[in-house]
Amino acid sequence: MGLLKRENWFVNLILMLLTQGFYTFALARMLNLYKKDAWYRDYRYWVIAILFFFFPIFLLLIVFLVQMLCTVASKLNVPGKEIYGYPYAWILCLIVPIVGWTLLIVMWIYLLVWTTVMLARGEGELYLKWEEETI
DSSP: OOTTSGGGHHHHHHHHHHTTTTTHHHHHHHTTOOOTTSGGGOHHHHHHHHHTOHHHHHHHHHHHHHHHHHHHHHHTTOSOHHHHTSHHHHHHHHHSTTHHHHHHHHHHHHHHHHHHHHHHTTGGGGGOOOOOOOO
16 A cells, blocks of 8 residues: 555545654655664664653654654645744744744644645655556
C-alpha cells in the first residue's frame, strides 16, 4: 500500500489525526529525509535527555518532530516555506506569550493539514519508487 499515492490521502489524514502528528516520522522515512550526520542520530543527546528524566526527552522529541514536520512540508511543496522553514519563526512564537503560543498552534495545525492536502494533490507520488511489473 503506497501511502504517498494520491488516492490514499484519507488514510494519511486519519493517521495524522490519530497519532496527533507523530505520523510525520513515518512520512519522513518514506520520503528519505533522515540524514546520517544529523543531531538526532547522535545517541549522546538521547542518553543525556533520558538521564535527566522526562522533561528533556520530551523537548528533544518535540524539536525532532517539528524539524521533520517542516522538512516533510518543504519536500511536499507546502506553501509558506518562507515562514515555517526558518527556526526563528518557531522560536519567536515560543517566546512571545499568548499571541505567540496561539500562532505556534496555528502554524502546527497549518502544517499538518497542508501536508495531507499536498498528498491529496499528488505531491507524494513524485517520490514513490515505481517498480515495473514483469509479466
